[in-house]
Each structure stands twice: as structure tokens, then as C-alpha cells.
Amino acid sequence: MQGIFSLTGFFLIVLLFFMQWEVYVKNIIITFSVSSFILSGFLLYLGIVNEEHILLALSALTAAVRGFFIPYIMLYSLRKDTWRARESEPLMGTATSILISVLIVIFAYILYRSTLYGFIKVPEGSLPIALMLQGSFLMISRRNTFIQMVGYMVMENAIILFSGYIFPGLPFVIEAGVILDLIGIVMIFALLMRIRENTISSGTPDSYENIEELKG
Template sequence: MKELFMLIGFSEILLVLFMQWEVYVTKIVKTFSISSYLIAIFLFYLGFVQKSYLVLILAILAAVLRGFFIPNFILQRLARDPWREREAKSIMGTATSITVSLMIVIFTYVLYELTLYNFVKISFGALPISLIFQGAFLIISRRNTFIQLIGYMVMENAAFLLTGYLFPDLPFSVEAGSVLDLIGVVMISGIIMRMRENSVKKSDDFDELKG
């Protein structure tokens, strides 16, 4: 189990690193799809080993919704506006992105070993934590709303992986509820993204949005 978790966790990290320096949105979405399928495989294995039908259901949910439905929904949105396929200008250059991403991995490992590991005593628990930080970095470092949404879903996937490995007996209603909420967020985000590009009224009061 530990080996599989390690393998899946490292693969997830590599996939997110790939997303960090990729500028073609379609590729990022497909990469996210692969990463979701990997999590689904892990949960399938976990379900079989633990003979838990709830974990198996979660695995199916992960594969169908995170691996298939959500990426396809985004790809369909992208297909309507092919010009959005490539991110024109990101906040950070590729080299900086790579450097920061790798530093996040190291930083998270050190942080985990110094803090959380003392309580949970689980090797490689730093992997999902690192993925969460990578997802957050993806949101911060990109302007494209699709990529920002993927960043959020990477964070969600990481939480899902963390739960699956560490606490597979977490109440199913909570897990299923989180999946349903994710679908809601993606659907609403899809509408907002479309509106963002085709807004009826132009506005000149962006100075107001200073946070």
C-alpha cells in the first residue's frame, strides 16, 4: 500500500510540475485528467485491499467525475473559443515557475517533517501536502481562468488523496458531498469564464477591486 501511495504521490507531483510550465491549456486539462485517474486507481486498489465498497464508490466517483466529466466539460468550453487554447501571458516566466515549483516541493517536505510528521507519523504524507501548495501556486502564477480552476482542482485532488490514504473510513457523506460541491464549483466557474470573455457591459472601475 505504502509503495503504491508513494508511486502515485510522486507521479502526481511530476504531473503538476508539468502543468506549471505548460502554456497550452488543453494539455494542462488532459494532464489533470490523468492525475485524477491515477487517484482513482489508487482508491480502487485501496477499496479491494480493505474490502470497502464505499472506497470503491469513491474510486468510481473520482474516475467518472474528476477524470472524465470535469476535464471534458472544460475541453468543450475551450473548443468554443480556440484562441484561449494558449495562455498569452503568464504572471511568471517558465524558468521562474520551475524553480519555485521545485522549491515548494522541498519546502513542503521540510515543513511536514518538522511539524505534522510528529503527530501523524506517516511517511510520505508530505506528498499530498506538497500537491496542495502546488495547486495554490498554479492559481497564483497564472492569469488564465481555466488554469486557475485546474489549480483549485489540484488542491481538491490532493485533499482527496490525503483522505484516501490516511483516513479511508472518513464518513462517505462528507467525501461524496465534497465531490458534488466540486461539480457545482466547476459548472459555475464555466459560466463565469464564458461571461468574463463575453461581458455585456465594459467597466472602467477596476481600480475599485484592490482587494
């Protein structure tokens, strides 16, 4: 079990590294979908081994919503917003972002060992923490709103991984509520993107330095 968890965490981190250096938004969304299916597979395995029906249901829900439905909605929106297909001006270069990603993994390990490990006693528990921090880094290092949304969902995936393995038994209704909320947020996100495209007529749409009303 421990080995499978470590392997899942490792794959998810590698996929996140790929998202970090990728500039084509479509590829990032597809990578997120793959990472969600991997997470779903892990939950399925966990559910079978522990004979927990809740984990089986959560696995199915993760695959359906995070693996398929949400990436589908995002790709559908992206097809209409052709100018969003590529992150034209990332805030930092590929080499820098990968270096920071590696440092984040090391930092997460140190952070986990010096804080949570004392209570949880699961050696590989730093993997979800690293994933969470990486997700937040993906959000702040990119201007593209689709990639920011993916970063947010990576953070949530990390928590699902964390709770699924370390604290199994979290009431299913909570997990289902989380997923329903996520669907709502993504739908609103897609709608906002749609409207933004119609509202913004010229210039670089992901740059908002000149919005006077939001200063102060």
C-alpha cells in the same frame, strides 16, 4: 501499500510539474484528467486491498467526475473561447516556475516533518502537502482562469489522496458532498467564462487592472 502511495504521489507531482511549464490550456486540462484517473486507480487499489466499499465508490466517483466530466466541461468551454487556448503572458518564466515548484516540494517535506509528522507518523505524508501547495502555486502563478480552476482542483485531489490513505473511513457522504460541490463550482465557472466572453468586447480579457470599482 506504502510503495503504491509514494508512486502515486510521485506521479501526481511530476504531472503537476508538467502543468507548471505547459502554456496550452487544453494540455493542462488533459493532464489534470490523467492525474485524476491515477488518483482513482490508487483509491481502487486501496479499496480492494482493505476491502472498503466506500473507497471503491469514491474511486468510481473520482474517475467519473474529476477524470471525465469536469475536464469534458472545461474542454467544451475552451472550444468556444479560442483565445483562451494558450496562456499568453504567464506571470513568471518556465525556468522560474519549475525552480519554485521544486522548492515547494522541499518546503512541503520540511513543513510536514516539523508539524504533522509528529502526529501522523506516515513518512511519505508530505506528498499530498506538496501537491496542495503546488496546486495553490499553479493558481497564483497563472492569469488564465481555466488554469486557476485546475489549480483549485489539484488542491482538492491532494486532500482526497491525503484522507484516502492516511485517514481512511472518512464518511462517504462527505466525500460525495465535496464532489457534488465541485461539480457545482465548475458549472458556475464555465457559465461565468461564457458570460465574460460575451461581456468583454476588446482588450486582453484576463487582465483586469483597470477595474476601478474593485479598488480600495
